[in-house]
Amino acid sequence: MSKEVRVRFAPSPTGPLHIGGVRTALYNYLFAKKMGGKFLLRIEDTDQTRFVPGAEEYIKESLEWLGISPDESPWNPGDCGPYRQSERKPSYMQYALDLVEKGHAYYAFDTAEELEAMRERLTAARVVQPQYNSISRTQMKNSLTLSEEEVKERLASGEPYVIRAKMPRKEEVRLNDMIRGWVMVHTSSLDDKVLMKSDGMPTYHLANIVDDHLMGITHVIRGEEWLPSAPLHVLLYKFFGWEDTMPQFAHLPLLLKPNGNGKLSKRDGDKLGFPVFPINWENQETGETAAGFREQGYLDDAFLNFLAFLGWNPGDEREIFSLEELVEAFSMERIGKSGTKFDIDKAKWYNEQYLRNKSDQELASYIKEDAGKDGVELNQEVAEKAAALVKGRVTFPADLWKESKFLFVPLTGFDMDVAAKKWNADAVKVLTHYSKTIAGFTGTFDAETAKAMLGASAEAEEIKLGKVMQAVRLAVTGSGAGPDLMEVFAILGTQEVSKRIQFALDTLPVIA
RNA sequence: GGUCCGUUCGUCUAGGGGUUAGGACGCAUCCCUUUCACGGAUGAAACACGGGUUCGAUUCCCGUACGGACUACCA
Secondary structure, eight states: OOOOOEEEEOOOOSSSOOHHHHHHHHHHHHHHHHTTOEEEEOBOOOOGGGOOTTHHHHHHHHHHHHTOOOSBBTTBOOTTOOOBGGGGHHHHHHHHHHHHHTTSEEEEOOOHHHHHHHHHHHHHTTOSSOSSSTTGGGGSSBTTTSOHHHHHHHHHTTOOOEEEEOOOSSOEEEEEETTTEEEEEEGGGOOOOEEEOTTSOBOHHHHHHHHHHHTTOOEEEEEGGGGGGHHHHHHHHHHHTOGGGOOEEEEEOOEEOSSSSSBOOHHHHHHHTOOSBSSOEEOTTTOOEEOBHHHHTOOHHHHHHHHHTSSBOOSSSOOOOOHHHHHHHOOGGGBOSSOEEOOHHHHHHHHHHHHHTSOHHHHHHHHHHHHHHTTOOOOHHHHHHHHHHHGGGOSSHHHHHHHHGGGTSOOOOOOHHHHHHHOOHHHHHHHHHHHHHHHTOOSOOOHHHHHHHHHHHHHHTTOOHHHHHHHHHHHHHSSSOOSOHHHHHHHHHHHHHHHHHHHHHHHSOOOO
């Protein structure tokens, strides 16, 4: 019989959630939903010194933006609360003590200076790995070296202490990672990790095992940076006697810099001009800010689609997936092993695809909003026309207004390079004729009519239309490039087109 | 340094003992077109290296190189 799949995303609230973390959350979500299970969020705030106000809210908002909100979380608790480790603090000590009793952990009273001295001593002795381990612990102040009475005394006197895991001297730890297969590590290379800190808080290692166990977590899906400590975690499950319910591990490949090597960092984004965070971040206290994909104009579903493909693929040649389709297609086996370089061009491409698939109605609302910011009020009908006209030439929603703005505000000038090449006597003749003709036109001025009339004007002046089209565009739009000109004319209407042509005729000097 | 993980076009990847090594982004060319873009078509572009195993290896094994992660009373 198989029990319900329960996975968790367990970020620590130390700042804005990195895009790699968002992808981890997404894969957790996809796996949970695919398996018909639950996706939980647990805040790992056991390091009180690194707590950053607002970080929790940021995590919540980021996940909500992408539509991958957890089934259980601090804000939406299930039966396994609390969902913040700081609030679970009282329960950890008993588990650490249980390990001490079983002989799998011990008290250590060494000060920071003593630890430093130990490392220096070992380094001087050319020990390859200067660490607190099965060898060096015999030289340190802990309940393994001190007498029982002295340990009791120290404890009773309130002397600060930590509880360390006691690594077996010679043992092979194996774990079957869902992505990497069997990974084997010898305990001789592991150190006696601190389980309980002197402030009474557990470290990540203890807390995550205890909580995963208590919360019924079946699969631990996390970044590759955790792989080296996974053997310790396996050992901890053994120490507790929880092997039977130990979750399966899956260590995700890292997100790397677009150029060069190494993990993707905030600096890379700043340097290359793209965000590495889902949404904007601002730390009120420090003034630290970070740009988000959302505010840069990335669509939630496009960004999600892009993110899903950073390290995973469906195995066929489809590229566009809604969240529901991702859930359907997702499988852990199809996650790659190697690190993935971040490619912002692909993100843009996804955004374009999703933008073009939106209806003119939806697109119109973006245009209306941005136009409003420029003090231009547009009605739905005309905004939709503008949207239809420019939707094929944009990457971000904000581009819609940028590309169509010229329809609604007076021209600020003409592209003089184009003018130098294309503005000539022939163009002036045709435009003069055309301007007069349409000014008196009272029929329906649609694209076809506009074009037919323009053709007629050219013919009347015995000039080939193709010769002057660029000049016509320049006169009406100020630019040598843009969307379909006759559609532009239709939106503008006879009076506005005529007016603009007249203005161009008055303004632009004829060269030839 | 040590431990662990990884390596198919520039990038994301499919594939897997015998293939013209497939797709996507980007790039180039052409078509469409009054322009730019969109769209369509085409093209350049990859199995890190060395040994095995095998009739045959890009695919399996072992090394090497390169890259990465970890190496805290941080997660």
